[in-house]
Amino acid sequence: MRMLDWDDLRFFLVAVDFGSYQKAAKALGVNRTTVGRRVEELEKCVGSPLFRQSASGYHPTEAGLEVLKCARQLEKHIAQLTKALVKNKESVEGHVRVAIAAELGSDLLPEVMKFQQKYAEVTVEILIVCDPVIALTQRKADIALGVLRSKPEYLSGRCLGGLSRAVYGAAGASHPSVDSAQLNWVGWSESMKGCMLASWMSSNVKENARIASWVDSWAALKAATQTGNNVAVMWQAFAEPDQGLVQLPGFVTGQGADLWLLSLEAMPLDACKQEMFEFLSSCLKQKLTNGPGFIPAEPALHHR
Template structure:
């Protein structure tokens, strides 16, 4: 068993270098230092009696033997992850760690009040939140649960739609005072880049020919810019309606609305702490449907 664990650990180091192409990148992935990765790669190659990487000025490139090793290592990685998911899926304890991945705006403005109540109800469950616009791989257990926006969740995951985010146009009061009578087309706009391609496309359909003066890859950053008075921005009502610095300028077409999904992997859905979290958050967000859908905005300032 110890030999098998060591072999898998060698493969983990090998895959980290293969993916990043550098020792420093692999060290960041693994959470170790540069010299440890260098030593482990050299020892692994010595044990195998073959060079897996070519050392070049730009980093580490796979040799033909390394390419074959990568394919085998990826299969082993998937098997190890599958075993871990199946074992963890039998865990009936309402304790232990739970890793949640979500995007910045949900982590900043939506989840905290619900996570606080969840921790009160389940003090034995330790929460870790990974904030990322990129979807972490739940199949490889980079996270246990994902809270995401979008109208088509991955088919490899299971879960439920737990709400709908309706968007509207918002601006800071100070900005409105500077531009009280301007038509929508002549305002300064805060828009989104390719990481939010769906929102960027819908904005182009809403105001054809209008180019945002400021683009961001984060809804949270767009909200911060709007609060600072940089211009108008399409923002989710469930977040922007709670900010006193912002005023809702006008509604947006229904095409801007995005579903809110709570997702996990099939093998983990019966794990007690994950099941408890899914049920808790689904119920909490269902109780905020009016907020998320932008109804009665003034009533939510003190929520």
């Protein structure tokens, strides 16, 4: 009997989490064939199928559930071992990779860079990405800041609070109509169609509305909205402080999702990364609490 391979188990766990080989492959940064091959190798070791396929996706068989239980325990032990190896490190030094959702982007950079200024021995790598969750699962980031409706079970994280949306235009510009079809919208590009703000537009902006500009970052969204008579839906907490923008009345937007600080449960944070996690949590809550469009999370929504 061939020895079990942890990588096979890791691929199996991601496939269970996503319920799809295709989605698991995307999260792991490989092709679907690789995920299938890894699962097949694991099935050869176990001697039984681990998944059954249905219209809703892949679901663990009875044998798969047994493997899942053991694999979760092994994942936990590996995480504990990694944490134990770094717990005695006193100085804050190292390299931290932070993925920030592009629909938040540049407005959160000052808080990230304050950490590097505080700890001179730390180098910080910032990734502005469409989906920070994928950046974590592909091991391209250690910590992520994203806008989610709920946290995936395979991630550790802390909900900082709820974000509200509103429609904005350039200060001083004329926007007489509240009919979305009569306005010049700034929309999100195809690569950003999965972000929360793009989802609101697809559901609330009429199909015959004019999309004057397409953007793929928060900075570009604000710059385009401050030009001419363009309008865009934005996160209120980050748009209100900008004096070049004004909120347009008449649009029902409301709370859209939660701001999450995330890490990968299977990759416990070392001393440096944990310090960054706590630093960002404190700084961002201090920055946003009592401001418009932000509702601080209850302590019960903190998950570590």
